[in-house]
Amino acid sequence: MSGIYVVLEERDGRVSRASWEALAAGRKLAAQSGASVTAVVIGASTESLANEAAPQSVSKVVRVEHPLLAHYTSDGYTIALQQMIQKEAPPQVVVVFPHTYQVRDFAPALAARLNEVLIGDVVSIGEGPVFTRQLLQGRLVGNFRHQGNGPCLISVQAGAFRAEEAAAQSSPAEAVVFTPQIDPAQIRTKPGEPFRGTAQTVDLGSAPLIVSVGRGIKEADNLPVVQELAAALGAELAASRPICDNGWLPMERQVGSSGQTVSPKLYLAVGISGAIQHLVGMKGSQCIVAINKDPDAPIFEVADYGIVGDLFEVVPALTEAIKAAK
Amino acid sequence: MKIIVAIKQVPERDAQVRIDSTGKWIEESDVQYAMNESDAYALEEALQLKEKHNGEVIVVSAGPERVGTTIREALAKGADRAIHIDCNDLNDRDVLGVARLIAEAIRPENADLVLTGLQSDDLGYGQTGVILAELLGVPHATLILHVEKSDLSIKVKRELEAGYFQEIELPLPAALTIQSGGNKLRYATLMGIKKAKTKEMRVVNAADLAPAPKPVAVLDAIELPKKQRSTQIIPGDAKQAAATLVEKLKFEVRVL
Numbered sequence: 001m002s003g004i005y006v007v008l009e010e011r012d013g014r015v016s017r018a019s020w021e022a023l024a025a026g027r028k029l030a031a032q033s034g035a036s037v038t039a040v041v042i043g044a045s046t047e048s049l050a051n052e053a054a055p056q057s058v059s060k061v062v063r064v065e066h067p068l069l070a071h072y073t074s075d076g077y078t079i080a081l082q083q084m085i086q087k088e089a090p091p092q093v094v095v096v097f098p099h100t101y102q103v104r105d106f107a108p109a110l111a112a113r114l115n116e117v118l119i120g121d122v123v124s125i126g127e128g129p130v131f132t133r134q135l136l137q138g139r140l141v142g143n144f145r146h147q148g149n150g151p152c153l154i155s156v157q158a159g160a161f162r163a164e165e166a167a168a169q170s171s172p173a174e175a176v177v178f179t180p181q182i183d184p185a186q187i188r189t190k191p192g193e194p195f196r197g198t199a200q201t202v203d204l205g206s207a208p209l210i211v212s213v214g215r216g217i218k219e220a221d222n223l224p225v226v227q228e229l230a231a232a233l234g235a236e237l238a239a240s241r242p243i244c245d246n247g248w249l250p251m252e253r254q255v256g257s258s259g260q261t262v263s264p265k266l267y268l269a270v271g272i273s274g275a276i277q278h279l280v281g282m283k284g285s286q287c288i289v290a291i292n293k294d295p296d297a298p299i300f301e302v303a304d305y306g307i308v309g310d311l312f313e314v315v316p317a318l319t320e321a322i323k324a325a326k
Numbered sequence: 327m328k329i330i331v332a333i334k335q336v337p338e339r340d341a342q343v344r345i346d347s348t349g350k351w352i353e354e355s356d357v358q359y360a361m362n363e364s365d366a367y368a369l370e371e372a373l374q375l376k377e378k379h380n381g382e383v384i385v386v387s388a389g390p391e392r393v394g395t396t397i398r399e400a401l402a403k404g405a406d407r408a409i410h411i412d413c414n415d416l417n418d419r420d421v422l423g424v425a426r427l428i429a430e431a432i433r434p435e436n437a438d439l440v441l442t443g444l445q446s447d448d449l450g451y452g453q454t455g456v457i458l459a460e461l462l463g464v465p466h467a468t469l470i471l472h473v474e475k476s477d478l479s480i481k482v483k484r485e486l487e488a489g490y491f492q493e494i495e496l497p498l499p500a501a502l503t504i505q506s507g508g509n510k511l512r513y514a515t516l517m518g519i520k521k522a523k524t525k526e527m528r529v530v531n532a533a534d535l536a537p538a539p540k541p542v543a544v545l546d547a548i549e550l551p552k553k554q555r556s557t558q559i560i561p562g563d564a565k566q567a568a569a570t571l572v573e574k575l576k577f578e579v580r581v582l
Contacts, residue, residue, distance in 0.1 A: 074456075074466065101487050105468045108421070108453035109460040117422045117543040120451060135548060136448050139343055140352070142548045147541065188465035192493035194486050209581055215339075233581075245507030251489075258485055258505075266581045273339070276450075283554070287579045289571065290557075296342065303557045305574055307567045317568035325572050325582055 001033040001129075001152075002090035005062070007040045007081065007097050008053055015041075015052045018098035020163035023056060025156040026096045028125050035094075038062060039173075042080060044070035054172035061175040062088060068182045074106040075187045080180035081106075082113050085151055088178055092149060094129075099155035111153045118153045119144050121276075123160045133157075137275045138298035158257075158280050202236065202252045204260045209235035209268075212255055212282070213243055216271020216292060216311050220248040225315050226270050232322045235268070240278045256281035271311045274299030291315065327381035327475065329372040330432050331405065332442040332454065333365040335389055335396040339447065349547050351417055361396045364443025368504035370511050371473055372441050373404045379475055382406045384435060388413045388427050388532065401522035402514035408525070413532035420541035421449075425457035430535040433462065439480070440501040444469055455503035466501040467494045471508035483508075 006026040008019035026037045039053040042064040050061045064080050085095060097103040099121045111118040123141070124132045131144045131154055146152035204210060211230040217223060230237045237253060244254040255262055256278040267285035272278060274290070274297055282288070283302045290303035291314050300306045307314050337343065341357040361369075372383045385400040387393045388411035397408045411431050416424060432440065440462065445452035459466030471491075472483040484492045485505050514522075532538075560567045560574075576582040 101469060101485070104452055105456070108451075108456040109466070111453075112422055112425070112457045112460040115422075115542075117420045117541070118453060119543050120453065130546065133450075134551070135450060136337065136343060136352070137339070137450070138551065140345070140548050141551045143546045145544045145546055147544050150542070188497060189467060190495040192495075194490045194492045197489055197491055241507065247510075257487065259489065261488075266575070266579055287581075288555070289575075294340065294342075295559075298551065300557050300559075301551055301553050302555055304555055305571060306557045306559045307571060308559060309564055309567065313564035314568060317564040318571060321565075321568040321572040322575075322582065325576060 001029065001035045001094055002092040003035050003094075004029050004037045005040050005085070005089050005093050005095045006037060007042065007095060008049065009098055009100055009102060010041075010043060010049055013048070015049055016098065016100075017163055018100055018158050020056075021158065021161045022096050022098040022156050023058070024161040024163055025122070025125060027057065028161065029094055029096070029129060032125075032127060032129060036060075038089075040064060040084065042069055042077065050175045054175060058173045060173050063175055063177045064180060065177055066180050066182050068184060068187060071191055072102055073187050073189055073191055074109060075189065076182060077106045078110045078113060079182050079186055081110055083180045084178050085114065089151065092151070094152045094154065097153070097155040099157050103155050107153060107155060114151055114153075116150050116153055118155060119146065120155045122154050122156045134276055137273065138279065138301070139296060157276070159283065197251065204236055204238050204253070204255060204262050207236035207262070208265045209233055210238050210255075210262060210264045210266070211235045211268045211270065212238040212240065212272060213249075213270050214240040214272030214278070215242050217243070220246070222312070223248060225312065229268075229270070229315050229319045229322070232319045232326075233268070235266070238262070240272050240275070269299050269303070270315060272299055273297045274302065327375060327379045327439065328435065328437045329375060329381060329383050329439045329441060330435060330437040331365070331369045331372045331383060331385045331400070332428050332440065332458065333369060333385055333387050333396060333400055334362040334443070334446050335359045335387065335393040336362045336446055336448040339363075345548055350545055351548065359392060359396065361399055362443050362446050364445060364504060364506045366443070366511055367506045367508060368441040368443045369400055369403060369405065370509045371504050372439075373512070374509060375439070375473060375475060376404075381438075384409065384437070386411065386428055386432055388424060389416055390414050394527070397527055398522050399514060401525045401527070402518040403512055404518060406525065408527040410527055410529045411532055411535065412529050415532075415538060417545070418541070419538055420543045421451045421453045422457060423536075423539055423541060425454050425461060426536045427532055428454070429458055429461035431530055436499075438498045440464070440499070442501075442503050444503040444505050452503075455501055459501035462499075462501065464499045464501055465496045466503070467496060468503040469505045470502045471505050473502065
């Protein structure tokens with residue numbers, strides 16, 4: 001490993017939280033290998049992002065700047081970062097990204113263009129380095145190694161590394177501007193402005209108690225079973241993605257990477273196996289209770305209390321017991 | 327409009343999995359297989375586009391002989407023909423290696439649109455569609471919920487994080503990875519199942535498409551995940567467990 005480059009992403013004009021987590025992962029690699037950490041910011045004008053990154057214990061900031069990078073496009077980012085990696089970075093660099101929707105959109109293409117493979121959605125980094133990522137919806141994990149002398153590209157899962165570990169340094173790192181060669185004709189897609197789907201009327205984020213339902217409920221007609229539990233508890237009802245995909249509950253009740261992120265006092269997961277896309281939306285909850293028939297369901301890895309059993313027996317019994325206790 | 331849908335056969339979601347003796351994959355004899363969920367949505371999008379704009383839907387899938395059942399399912403749902411990339415060493419190839427196989431198998435088709443699901447339920451890379459676009463030299467968009475076609479281009483609705491969406495215009499040919507939930511999935515009809523038996527399923531040998539190169543990303547071992555919290559499993563039948571949980575909610579979590 002001859003250097004570590006962490007590509008930071010912007011959100012609302014600032015470096016995103018997921019990016020600081022990626023930087024923490026980069027620092028972990030640096031501690032293992034002794035290589036230095038460089039922060040990379042990208043856009044049409046990157047000065048304020050670079051100023052945010054410069055004091056964060058990095059040895060250098062690279063500002064990849066071009067007017068055609070004003071809006072994210074896969075083509076623009078792929079071309080710009082390919083040139084930056086090949087001209088600016090040492091040959092055996094490790095490039096770290098946050099595993100965001102944006103990175104998922106371009107980084108696999110960038111890696112392929114470099115004849116490499118992105119080791120994506122990494123949850124931990126061991127000596128070697130060995131990169132651990134989840135398999136089979138979180139039921140198992142796999143340990144991956146990068147082979148060869150080219151750049152190694154990884155992306156790290158949201159929440160897997162602690163952004164707080166970034167300690168400020170006394171004098172900010174120097175920033176250099178890298179100007180990629182991009183021709184307007186190379187940008188093949190025309191992106192529109194982001195917009196919100198439907199007006200959000202349910203704010204799950206501020207609910208202290210949440211009962212959440214998943215595939216285990218089997219059909220829409222069974223929903224009253226969990227609705228009664230939520231009512232007895234005085235909790236908001238939420239759901240995992242498949243329930244909303246099927247139209248059984250509105251999208252605004254979805255918890256997970258494509259829905260809302262919640263951290264209530266109590267998150268009671270009913271018939272939810274715990275795919276990572278769901279877990280990232282709720283694992284910050286203070287207390288997690290899971291009811292599931294499969295003792296190996298990944299939801300039990302994050303749960304404080306678990307009941308292994310048929311939800312159609314357990315949930316009505318629980319509703320009764322709560323009513324009696326109140 | 328000629329549409330190719332790349333589908334993957336994966337272990338069923340509820341499958342109980344055991345690590346095999348190599349320590350690198352699961353015991354395959356234990357599990358039942360199914361069509362990867364987001365690939366089923368990609369197939370549905372392709373079938374709906376064909377219904378609106380005419381053309382042909384071709385499915386492609388790589389894997390051993392067993393993937394034939396998933397291919398037949400796609401044909402029964404309405405795909406016109408299929409390419410089976412016969413490959414017994416799928417796990418020895420990394421995602422770039424597998425995408426190369428698929429790219430070489432479909433390149434001669436010169437399709438207008440290549441669709442895949444956004445991510446497989448087993449390895450979960452979420453990269454095949456994007457790499458395919460790169461290898462075929464066409465533009466792409468990911469996490470797509472809806473596709474609208476005009477003459478030489480398409481307009482797609484892309485899912486962003488935290489409840490946001492975005493529209494993107496792409497010239498054809500293009501590749502898209504489809505997010506689940508954009509459409510309602512159809513079931514195969516009896517007639518469809520019958521017809522599927524007579525549809526073309528061309529088998530091509532992986533070795534004839536692309537050599538198995540040294541993978542860049544190597545899977546050394548798989549293991550059970552480390553627990554993030556210590557879970558207290560509450561014993562007893564439904565009633566006893568419910569009573570115990572209420573005690574915990576009242577006196578330890580203090581939410582009752």
